[in-house]
Amino acid sequence: MGIIRKTKSVELLLDIFSQNSNALSVVNLVKKTKNQMNKTTVYRILERMESEGVVHSFNDINGNKWYAKCHSCSSDNHLDSHPHFQCKDCGAIECLSVEIAIPKVPNFQIDSAEIMLVGTCRNCSIV
Amino acid sequence: MGIIRKTKSVELLLDIFSQNSNALSVVNLVKKTKNQMNKTTVYRILERMESEGVVHSFNDINGNKWYAKCHSCSSDNHLDSHPHFQCKDCGAIECLSVEIAIPKVPNFQIDSAEIMLVGTCRNCSIV
DNA sequence: TTTGGTACTGCAACATAGTTGCATTAGATT
DNA sequence: AATCTAATGCAACTATGTTGCAGTACCAAA
Ligand SMILES: [Mn+2]
Ligand SMILES: [Mn+2]
Ligand SMILES: [Zn+2]
Ligand SMILES: [Zn+2]
Numbered sequence: 001m002g003i004i005r006k007t008k009s010v011e012l013l014l015d016i017f018s019q020n021s022n023a024l025s026v027v028n029l030v031k032k033t034k035n036q037m038n039k040t041t042v043y044r045i046l047e048r049m050e051s052e053g054v055v056h057s058f059n060d061i062n063g064n065k066w067y068a069k070c071h072s073c074s075s076d077n078h079l080d081s082h083p084h085f086q087c088k089d090c091g092a093i094e095c096l097s098v099e100i101a102i103p104k105v106p107n108f109q110i111d112s113a114e115i116m117l118v119g120t121c122r123n124c125s126i127v
Numbered sequence: 128m129g130i131i132r133k134t135k136s137v138e139l140l141l142d143i144f145s146q147n148s149n150a151l152s153v154v155n156l157v158k159k160t161k162n163q164m165n166k167t168t169v170y171r172i173l174e175r176m177e178s179e180g181v182v183h184s185f186n187d188i189n190g191n192k193w194y195a196k197c198h199s200c201s202s203d204n205h206l207d208s209h210p211h212f213q214c215k216d217c218g219a220i221e222c223l224s225v226e227i228a229i230p231k232v233p234n235f236q237i238d239s240a241e242i243m244l245v246g247t248c249r250n251c252s253i254v
Numbered sequence: 255t256t257t258g259g260t261a262c263t264g265c266a267a268c269a270t271a272g273t274t275g276c277a278t279t280a281g282a283t284t
Numbered sequence: 285a286a287t288c289t290a291a292t293g294c295a296a297c298t299a300t301g302t303t304g305c306a307g308t309a310c311c312a313a314a
Contacts, residue, residue, distance in 0.1 A: 005261060005310050027300075038264050043301070045262090061241060063190030063271085064300075085235055098232055102244065103225055108212055111246040114188060117229065119238040132281050132290060154271075165293050170272070172291090190300085191271075256314085263308070272299080279292070284285105 003048050009037040013045050017055065023068035023084065023093040025060070056080040060093060061116060068095050081112060087121035094121070130175045136164040140172050144182065150195035150211065150220040152187065183207040187220060188243060195222050208239060214248035221248070 003010060012033060016024070026046065030039045046067055049055045053073030060066055070080045083100055086093045102113050130137060139160060143151070153173065157166045173194055176182045180200030187193055197207045210223045229240050 007262065007310070009263075030300095039300095040265080040302080041263055059186060059188065059190045061186065063186045063192070065190070085232070085237070088238070096232060096235075098230055100227065100229065102227065105212070105223060105225055105244070107249045108223075108244070109247040109252055110212070110244045111215070112244075114241075114243040114245065116241040117232070117235070117237045117239075118241065120236040122234045125236055134281070134291065136292075157271095166271095167273080167294080168292055175291095258313090259311095261308105261310075264306095266305100267303085269302070270300085272297105274297075275295095277293095279290105281290075282288090284287085 003045075003052050003054070009033075009041050010045055010049075012036055013042070013049070014054075017067075017069050021069075021094075023058075023066045023095060025093075026065045026067065029067075051075060053078055058084060058114060058116075060086055061118060066093055068093075083115035083117055085117045085119070085121070087124055088118055089120055089124035092121060130172075130179050130181070136160075136168050137172055137176075139163055140169070140176070141181075144194075144196050148196075148221075150185075150193045150222060152220075153192045153194065156194075178202060180205055185211060185241060185243075187213055188245060193220055195220075210242035210244055212244045212246070212248070214251055215245055216247055216251035219248060 013029070016029065016032065026042065029046070030042050033042060046055065046057070050057055050067070052075050053070055055067045056070050056073070056078070057065055057067050066084075068084075070078075073080050080095075083096045083098060084093050085096050096117070100113070100115055102110060104110075140156070143156065143159065153169065156173070157169050160169060173182065173184070177184055177194070179202050180197055182194045183197050183200070183205070184192055184194050193211075195211075197205075200207050207222075210225060210227055211220050212223050213220045223244070227240070227242055229237060231237075
């Protein structure tokens with residue numbers, strides 16, 4: 001399973017991710033690549049990239065799917081678990097490398113936490 | 128603005144929330160009430176209820192919208208800011224009354240945090 | 255370098271959540 | 285009871301994401 005063949009489409013998407021430090025929404029990726037590939041292909045390649053541990057995915061506050069590069073994941077080990085930050089001015093999302101402590105909650109067995117911090121980013125703070 | 132008229136539809140939705148301690152998905156509410164009201168009405172009443180501080184909303188891990196009762200909010204003061212828990216077995220969501228500390232992150236002005244804890248709930252833990 | 259198996263792609267059609275405009279209905283107020 | 289207008293129903297729409305299938309292009313083996 002996973003990315004086996006290095007097709008033109010796969011290489012283009014890998015390229016886009018290598019040039020972006022921020023996360024990218026699927027909607028944005030489909031737009032960006034609409035002259036090069038079909039949207040179905042975008043969705044399917046992203047799925048494969050995620051199962052390979054190349055990227056990880058999450059939903060923004062509007063319920064849309066985003067992807068961002070993984071730093072030390074493989075198809076066996078997915079250890080990218082960190083909060084994200086979305087700017088309510090420009091909509092950009094960044095991965096944050098901070099640890100947020102999740103307390104134990106009685107009666108609940110917690111496996112993971114999806115944390116989206118919302119506010120104003122660096123650029124948009126500059127008035 | 129907000130809930131001005133106590134219509135049959137408004138009262139039915141208020142009733143459903145009063146009988147449920149858990150959060151409710153819009154999809155579920157539309158299904159539950161499809162013999163009593165149109166789905167557009169459900170969406171619009173929920174919007175009004177939220178702006179009145181009667182309920183608060185958030186998205187689940189699939190990007191779908193959910194609502195839950197507020198405990199001490201009004202149209203002026205929305206202070207319901209707490210994590211939620213979604214059971215990956217049964218899909219149910221509960222509001223959690225625990226505090227999770229958000230650290231300061233340099234270069235980001237954080238206004239709020241959307242936190243969804245994922246795992247197994249009480250009922251589903253019982254094998 | 256050709257050949258062949260199959261992973262991958264494009265396309266069209268579909269599924270589902272959520273939104274909008276507008277004519278009609280039914281609360282509230284007098 | 286009359287009136288004003290918030291609220292509703294309906295139909296049509298937008299957007300994101302998914303599926304089946306026929307055809308294409310990678311890659312490895314010959
Ligand atoms: Mn990330
Ligand atoms: Mn809640
Ligand atoms: Zn910004
Ligand atoms: Zn459960």
